[in-house]
Amino acid sequence: MKLARTLAFAALLSPLSVLAQSAPGNAPGTALPGASASQTSDGFSASLVITADPDWQQKWESPPEVAPRFDLATEVKEGGSLYILSFLSNPKLDAQGMTQVRCDLRISKPDGSLSGDERDLPCFVTPLETDPKLVYLSTVGVKFTAEAGDPKGTWTVTINVRDTLRNVTIPLQSSFEMR
Template structure:
């Protein structure tokens, strides 16, 4: 990936063929190299997308059969909004059949100081489908509104998704520029 924000890869994701595959795949089925905004380990996968499309949720909800397409955003100007969302695949169900995926979310200004730092948020709870290739939307996301007082420069988003049942944490990172 040439830019951490170039994660419109949701358009490229294909379901996994089995539990042994723990990586994101492009449109031709080839495993994609792990990047700062996508990761996989021990059967659990996660990806981070930054988009400026306010209809991202409607696109996700309306998509059936095909993977939704999200345009990646790299820049935002005063008054503009960005939506930072995480996706996951193959959360391990516990003995009771439910998944327990937790999130840590941190957004840093260009000087490195945090504007948001939340830990151990519930990201995905419930019973996953039988197909390990299903992609789920995390319940935690970030809406960023660029305000006149926001410092200009590169902001960094770090989201760690932890499959508590599997004992695997996947740190993801993306950046965007406030102009």
Template sequence: MKSILILLYLLVLAVPTAHAGIGDNWYRDGRPAADDDTRKTIDGFGAAVILTSDKDWSEKWNTPSDVIPRFTTVDKLHRGESATLLIFFANPKQDAEGNVDITCDVKTIRPDNRVTEDKGLPGFKGKIAGSAKNTFLTQVAIKFVVEPNDPLGEWTFEVTVHDNQRHVAVPLKYRFTLVGVDSMTPEFKKE
């Protein structure tokens, strides 16, 4: 899998709804959601990760804060497809001037046990807009493009989101399966 690291210096918008970190919980459809591999809260700092097939994920995110972005998550990819890993955080600790300092580590583990690791990726540094308890998108998004020789099977992304002011690290995992060509997908049909 070709991984293209895209550092996106987006205007980070607050979204107080889906995946909103309020207090010590993540919320889904207005109700507290339990911690799992893809979203957790430790000492009040929350982090979440998704893998989306949405090509327009940036447009979905960059909307008014009262619009709930709905992302299509991926648990299976076929050769020739791509997806983007998005990392979110909520309730970071602010220093006396109101600044936060978030970094991310991303490890990719392939089915053949080959590992790629990037540490200290910039998550967000500076002042955040709105309440710290809102959900924010980190400044890093990683686009994964499946290549013809990538091994089939389960792929794992181990993501650690660091709140460097609070000295807390939230470990997350996202798994998906790479499968062969889907004969029902029109672009892969043989003529």
């Protein structure tokens, strides 16, 4: 995957940063259920979802009473696409009601070389007027399209989600197979 694809897709997510969902059956401030990887630390939660759902955005933007469900993907074939999404909940707010969440995104090829390595991305830096304990879509996301010549095997996605106000970093990792 070319780094330009990573950056282009991350930019596409930027307008979605303040869209939130309550996660029915999910305690406020806890990770998104059904995610590829989820963790909580000091009340701050983050989740990583890898899905092949081309309609993931429509699912996310569903009415609040409808819990979005993403079909998790563990493999992709040449010409197929995966969407790598990150979510968070309960970011700390500063005195002006701003969040300060930053992310590092790394995608490793099967041989361990890097396909993408972006550091200190502003993944949720916004004034927040809704309940911080809702689940929010981060602006760090990638559309991965398996191209001819991409190496077959296990690709690894790592996203470090850092609430700089709380001084907490949540490392998330998941993988998929390129067939």
